Amino acid sequence: AQSVAQPEDQVNVAEGNPLTVKCTYSVSGNPYLFWYVQYPNRGLQFLLKYITGDNLVKGSYGFEAEFNKSQTSFHLKKPSALVSDSALYFCAVRDGGSYIPTFGRGTSLIVHP
Amino acid sequence: DSGVTQTPKHLITATGQRVTLRCSPRSGDLSVYWYQQSLDQGLQFLIHYYNGEERAKGNILERFSAQQFPDLHSELNLSSLELGDSALYFCASSAYWTDASSGNTIYFGEGSWLTVV
Numbered sequence: 001a002q003s004v005a006q007p008e009d010q011v012n013v014a015e016g017n018p019l020t021v022k023c024t025y026s027v028s029g030n031p032y033l034f035w036y037v038q039y040p041n042r043g044l045q046f047l048l049k050y051i052t053g054d055n056l057v058k059g060s061y062g063f064e065a066e067f068n069k070s071q072t073s074f075h076l077k078k079p080s081a082l083v084s085d086s087a088l089y090f091c092a093v094r095d096g097g098s099y100i101p102t103f104g105r106g107t108s109l110i111v112h113p
Numbered sequence: 114d115s116g117v118t119q120t121p122k123h124l125i126t127a128t129g130q131r132v133t134l135r136c137s138p139r140s141g142d143l144s145v146y147w148y149q150q151s152l153d154q155g156l157q158f159l160i161h162y163y164n165g166e167e168r169a170k171g172n173i174l175e176r177f178s179a180q181q182f183p184d185l186h187s188e189l190n191l192s193s194l195e196l197g198d199s200a201l202y203f204c205a206s207s208a209y210w211t212d213a214s215s216g217n218t219i220y221f222g223e224g225s226w227l228t229v230v
Contacts, residue, residue, distance in 0.1 A: 045221070049218055
């Protein structure tokens with residue numbers, strides 16, 4: 001079985017400050033991890049993924065995520081937040097035995113000017 | 114733009130009616146997925162098709178059905194609609210459903226907003 005948790009419904013950060021959106025997962029095998037972003041009234045856009053290799057994954061719009069196997073986490077980060085980063089962020093996971101990813105409930109990121 | 118096209122973008126219909134949502138996957142993608150997004154349930158997987166064949170079912174109601182046609186476009190049929198079916202329905206696509214090298218990254222369309230009144 002696979003599951004993912006996004007412990008924060010909302011994250012508030014000031015523009016220019018670093019941001020972190022948290023994600024923890026549970027899988028029976030090796031995880032495949034994904035982050036998506038959803039802007040208002042839009043579809044989910046793929047940001048980045050971890051399959052194997054380097055624990056730090058870089059993605060679109062300056063976002064990166066760190067895979068931590070011991071803590072079963074895949075937190076999304078950005079060194080300097082922009083107001084335009086305000087959106088809903090989804091973490092997703094699948095294991096090697098399933099090709100259907102399970103999505104978290106999403107975290108609303110609000111970046112204040 | 115993900116390359117996944119969904120129509121219609123918005124749809125308002127009455128309870129008890131039937132609607133069809135249409136999806137064209139990214140060029141070359143053989144897999145199509147349908148998801149439902151609502152405030153209380155989050156993002157729920159409904160069904161997956163690969164090259165015309167149903168491969169997996171998720172939380173899809175019996176009143177809902179889907180198919181994928183030879184040209185790879187897909188349709189989601191929702192019948193006997195209820196107020197609770199009001200949601201955003203997403204189609205997503207990927208190249209291969211077992212593509213381990215890419216992690217089977219799926220790409221979403223912009224969604225079809227369904228409002229049942």
